[in-house]
Amino acid sequence: xxxxxxxxxxxxxxxxxxxxxxxxxxxxxxxxxxxxxxxxxxxxxxxxxxxxxxxxxxxxxxxxxxxxxxxxxxxxxxxxxxxxxxxxxxxxxxxxxxxxxxxxxxxxxxxxxxxxxxxxxxxxxxxxxxxxxxxxxxxxxxxxxxxxxxxxxxxxxxxxxxxxxxxxxxxxxxxxxxxxxxxxxxxxxxxxxxxxxxxxxxxxxxxxxxxxxxxxxxxxxxxxxxxxxxxxxxxxxx
Amino acid sequence: xxxxxxxxxxxxxxxxxxxxxxxxxxxxxxxxxxxxxxxxxxxxxxxxxxxxxxxxxxxxxxxxxxxxxxxxxxxxxxxxxxxxxxxxxxxxxxxxxxxxxxxxxxxxxxxxxxxxxxxxxxxxxxxxxxxxxxxxxxxxxxxxxxxxxxxxxxxxxxxxxxxxxxxxxxxxxxxxxxxxxxxxxxxxxxxxxxxxxxxxxxxxxxxxxxxxxxxxxxxxxxxxxxxxxxxxxxxxxx
DNA sequence: CAGTGGTCTAGACCACGTA
DNA sequence: ACGTGGTCTAGACCACTGT
Numbered sequence: 001x002x003x004x005x006x007x008x009x010x011x012x013x014x015x016x017x018x019x020x021x022x023x024x025x026x027x028x029x030x031x032x033x034x035x036x037x038x039x040x041x042x043x044x045x046x047x048x049x050x051x052x053x054x055x056x057x058x059x060x061x062x063x064x065x066x067x068x069x070x071x072x073x074x075x076x077x078x079x080x081x082x083x084x085x086x087x088x089x090x091x092x093x094x095x096x097x098x099x100x101x102x103x104x105x106x107x108x109x110x111x112x113x114x115x116x117x118x119x120x121x122x123x124x125x126x127x128x129x130x131x132x133x134x135x136x137x138x139x140x141x142x143x144x145x146x147x148x149x150x151x152x153x154x155x156x157x158x159x160x161x162x163x164x165x166x167x168x169x170x171x172x173x174x175x176x177x178x179x180x181x182x183x184x185x186x187x188x189x190x191x192x193x194x195x196x197x198x199x200x201x202x203x204x205x206x207x208x209x210x211x212x213x214x215x216x217x218x219x220x221x222x223x224x225x226x227x228x229x230x231x232x233x234x235x236x237x238x
Numbered sequence: 239x240x241x242x243x244x245x246x247x248x249x250x251x252x253x254x255x256x257x258x259x260x261x262x263x264x265x266x267x268x269x270x271x272x273x274x275x276x277x278x279x280x281x282x283x284x285x286x287x288x289x290x291x292x293x294x295x296x297x298x299x300x301x302x303x304x305x306x307x308x309x310x311x312x313x314x315x316x317x318x319x320x321x322x323x324x325x326x327x328x329x330x331x332x333x334x335x336x337x338x339x340x341x342x343x344x345x346x347x348x349x350x351x352x353x354x355x356x357x358x359x360x361x362x363x364x365x366x367x368x369x370x371x372x373x374x375x376x377x378x379x380x381x382x383x384x385x386x387x388x389x390x391x392x393x394x395x396x397x398x399x400x401x402x403x404x405x406x407x408x409x410x411x412x413x414x415x416x417x418x419x420x421x422x423x424x425x426x427x428x429x430x431x432x433x434x435x436x437x438x439x440x441x442x443x444x445x446x447x448x449x450x451x452x453x454x455x456x457x458x459x460x461x462x463x464x465x466x467x468x469x470x471x472x473x474x475x476x
Numbered sequence: 477c478a479g480t481g482g483t484c485t486a487g488a489c490c491a492c493g494t495a
Numbered sequence: 496a497c498g499t500g501g502t503c504t505a506g507a508c509c510a511c512t513g514t
Contacts, residue, residue, distance in 0.1 A: 201439030
């Protein structure tokens with residue numbers, strides 16, 4: 001439907017992807033060798049290689065030296081999860097966004113939760129709690145630890161007018177991130193802050209971020225009830 | 239630490255990624271032109287281009303014709319969510335896996351839930367409920383609709399000895415999938431099936447799958463309590 | 477040992493956006 | 496108009512691996 005002229009390697013990728021997706025080439029089926037596709041499309045090997053490399057990264061095919069490339073047996077689907085800025089999420093709902101810092105403290109790592117978050121003992125941490133609002137209603141509770149060893153500038157920032165997320169993005173680009181998503185029941189303090197009843201189901205997203213090998217921050221975002229969903233998509237086109 | 243000899247384009251990718259990640263090149267900073275990197279690394283333009291193209295796909299840089307390439311302002315993080323087979327998840331926990339079909343019916347689409355799932359009115363559907371066990375305990379409730387227009391073979395399958403997920407993977411490769419993740423409270427029938435109290439927080443993963451443009455299946459997986467977490471990772475290395 | 481994919485080269489032409 | 500990135504070529508060498 002999109003009348004855009006596809007580049008050649010995209011066309012090759014699409015053609016092969018279609019064969020796989022349609023079932024014409026079942027899992028285990030051997031894909032034509034690169035030199036065969038080269039003849040078939042009348043192009044150079046690099047162009048074919050680009051398409052096949054991309055299919056391999058998408059997990060649709062598996063490449064074996066000396067043997068060829070084969071349609072992969074789908075073992076796990078890898079979907080792309082878009083993690084948006086909270087302000088953007090709120091404003092996408094058409095609600096006015098606001099932010100309130102609840103607490104800020106500096107302490108040394110040593111609690112079990114710190115270790116679970118990946119902070120070595122005695123790492124100096126800044127410990128922040130804050131609320132994000134959509135209109136009058138609490139949208140999300142943020143509980144965050146930032147390593148002052150990795151981000152010393154954070155010590156001078158009160159985080160009263162800027163949320164830690166946007167501040168960090170402006171000061172410390174991440175190199176790696178891990179998200180953990182779970183459902184949990186709001187405990188009493190959490191429920192009070194989110195203005196829901198204790199035991200209300202919440203979606204909790206925990207994110208750990210590293211730069212180089214150093215832990216930067218650990219944050220738990222707690223969204224009350226079903227106010228929030230995460231969406232992840234997969235297409236082989238990349 | 240991994241003593242593997244990196245390919246040249248990987249090294250270039252890593253070098254530039256490090257500059258961005260360390261903050262040495264802040265958002266908006268112009269990256270050396272391809273021909274400059276060509277000189278710097280003593281390689282051809284394709285090699286440089288491969289690295290930059292990959293960085294652009296990872297969202298670390300933004301490329302503009304005539305202007306050059308620039309460090310991107312991180313807007314949304316795109317993390318890769320691994321969706322595993324339920325049997326594999328259970329066995330990874332060290333528990334014996336078992337499966338029980340609860341119900342199976344054939345009907346025509348028309349309910350609001352069918353429309354939300356993307357099935358056109360009057361599409362013939364197979365409607366299945368089943369339970370996945372980890373040992374004696376229910377691990378996950380699966381409620382699934384399969385379009386018989388798209389997958390007519392499903393009509394002959396009782397799904398008593400094989401779960402719909404693995405069966406579908408063997409019969410209908412997906413071309414696109416969308417996952418929606420939310421927290422919810424178990425309603426009475428769900429709670430009974432999962433052997434928890436009504437109101438228990440559950441993690442619900444809904445997946446819609448298409449092949450070509452046709453909807454294949456819609457499934458809701460309900461995991462009780464905090465028994466299950468999803469993990470998503472991001473690294474610019476791809 | 478032969479043939480595969482992985483990687484790289486030294487060019488080339490083109491579309492396109494900015495100056 | 497110019498210089499950028501996007502794409503492609505027609506070769507090449509190498510490591511690996513299955514026969």
